[in-house]
Amino acid sequence: MLRKALVGGTESGESSASEDTVKPTPEQAGRRFEHYQLVKGEDGNPVELGRGSMGVTYKAVHVDLHCPVTLKVISERYLGDESARHRFFREARAAASVRHPNVASVFHLGRTGQNYFYAMEFVEGETLENLIKRSGRLEVKLALEIATQVAAGLAAVHKQKLVHRDIKPSNIMVSVGELNTVTAKIIDLGLAKPAPDAPAEAAISIPGAFAGTPEFASPEQFAGVGVDIRSDLYSLGVVLWEMVTGHAVFSGSPAEVMFQHQHAPLPLNLLQVVPQPVVVLLEALLEKDPARRFQSPTELLKAMPTVTSAVDAERSVTCHGLRETPPAVSRVVTRESPTRLGPERISVARLPITGKRSFWSRGGRRFSG
Numbered sequence: 123m124l125r126k127a128l129v130g131g132t133e134s135g136e137s138s139a140s141e142d143t144v145k146p147t148p149e150q151a152g153r154r155f156e157h158y159q160l161v162k163g164e165d166g167n168p169v170e171l172g173r174g175s176m177g178v179t180y181k182a183v184h185v186d187l188h189c190p191v192t193l194k195v196i197s198e199r200y201l202g203d204e205s206a207r208h209r210f211f212r213e214a215r216a217a218a219s220v221r222h223p224n225v226a227s228v229f230h231l232g233r234t235g236q237n238y239f240y241a242m243e244f245v246e247g248e249t250l251e252n253l254i255k256r257s258g259r260l261e262v263k264l265a266l267e268i269a270t271q272v273a274a275g276l277a278a279v280h281k282q283k284l285v286h287r288d289i290k291p292s293n294i295m296v297s298v299g300e301l302n303t304v305t306a307k308i309i310d311l312g313l314a315k316p317a318p319d320a321p322a323e324a325a326i327s328i329p330g331a332f333a334g335t336p337e338f339a340s341p342e343q344f345a346g347v348g349v350d351i352r353s354d355l356y357s358l359g360v361v362l363w364e365m366v367t368g369h370a371v372f373s374g375s376p377a378e379v380m381f382q383h384q385h386a387p388l389p390l391n392l393l394q395v396v397p398q399p400v401v402v403l404l405e406a407l408l409e410k411d412p413a414r415r416f417q418s419p420t421e422l423l424k425a426m427p428t429v430t431s432a433v434d435a436e437r438s439v440t441c442h443g444l445r446e447t448p449p450a451v452s453r454v455v456t457r458e459s460p461t462r463l464g465p466e467r468i469s470v471a472r473l474p475i476t477g478k479r480s481f482w483s484r485g486g487r488r489f490s491g
Contacts, residue, residue, distance in 0.1 A: 224275030247297025265365035277419035289357035359407025
């Protein structure tokens with residue numbers, strides 16, 4: 123089953139790619155936070171799901187309902203920092219304001235002793251980052267499905283007048299339902315901030331500081347100017363590029379990546395095996411000038427059926443054609459497993475699986491994860 127191929131790796135929580143890592147304190151090991159008890163691993167330590175500059179996320183269980191949750195606990199170093207605590211609260215409130223099937227829900231903000239925490243939905247599956255590492259480039263129809271669902275989640279973020287600012291594969295969870303339906307969820311709004319047209323309110327992050335991940339950041343993020351939802355659409359374009367090629371658009375040192383995002387042309391020669399409609403979509407998402415991109419997630423969602431149908435029919439599209447797509451009801455709910463969607467489909471070899479190890483085959487090649 124496709125489910126077996128997608129299970130593994132980090133299960134939920136924030137990105138584990140942060141350089142500013144946080145270790146659990148001895149008091150937190152096995153601690154109970156109001157109605158939530160941290161889950162211990164085989165080594166007796168709490169199960170960590172991610173680390174970041176503000177805190178660490180754990181797998182926990184609601185002691186009364188016996189259901190798993192993701193618990194984010196503020197780092198001990200910030201307990202005496204009032205401004206950091208306020209940023210932590212705003213992060214939780216921003217995430218809790220978004221309710222959508224493609225965004226992990228936050229439903230509780232609390233305090234136990236000196237520790238502040240918030241609880242969010244525990245998402246089964248694995249990060250898109252792990253999926254790409256295990257599988258190489260993804261089948262085009264699967265990549266488009268995931269991109270569509272992330273865009274739907276961003277539409278919900280945009281509705282709350284927020285900008286995510288850190289859309290990347292490690293912040294996207296992919297899971298498979300009982301009927302082999304694929305679901306993608308945005309799992310971390312830790313760098314979200316009010317959009318420029320939102321009511322005046324202090325942002326979550328420190329003003330003037332770069333926030334994001336260089337490989338997936340938009341040109342305007344590096345420029346230090348105000349960003350809006352179009353910045354998130356650029357980042358989604360980088361994610362889609364990585365899904366269909368197995369590599370990010372630009373690479374190198376942070377300074378080199380910054381320069382390339384702002385000034386270098388797209389390396390379109392790396393897209394020779396990618397269907398033409400997807401190439402056009404990528405060019406539209408990765409315009410360096412925000413005014414030349416899709417202007418909202420809703421506009422992108424209206425164009426996605428055109429791209430998908432053009433891939434199916436093996437016909438070409440133009441950027442102008444995508445922008446002229448007539449309004450339609452976008453299918454943002456999960457659809458059938460991509461094992462049935464395309465000629466270059468992903469199949470899963472029915473082999474013995476130990477733990478979280480699984481096997482993929484594509485075009486006679488086998489991938490293990």
